[in-house]
Amino acid sequence: MSGKLVSVDFEVFGIVQGVFFRKHTQKEAQDLSLKGYCRNTSRGTVQGTMEGEIDKINKMKNWLQKIGSPSSRIDKAEFKNEKEINAFSFNDFSVKK
Secondary structure (H helix, E strand, O other): OOOOEEEEEEEEEEEOOOOOHHHHHHHHHHHOOOEEEEEEOOOOOEEEEEEEEHHHHHHHHHHHHHOOOOOOEEEEEEEEEEEEEOOOOOOOEEEEO
């Protein structure tokens, strides 16, 4: 482990539904060895929770704010409830329906 483990909730606003945003989020999170989930909301956003080493969480935050899936348009990303954790509470990074 290179850094402390943290958990953070996120919500991404913009054109993030119907553009494979969740699938790309899952792949990016898996590439960074993060655990958690993402799902569409009834408000047209994508929200979820991610857990991992702080440096990898920061890379994922940047991806959620600035990159996203190829067809998405990100207006903003919000992060809240960031806290240090002792162990993962998820087995992998999943897409919830």
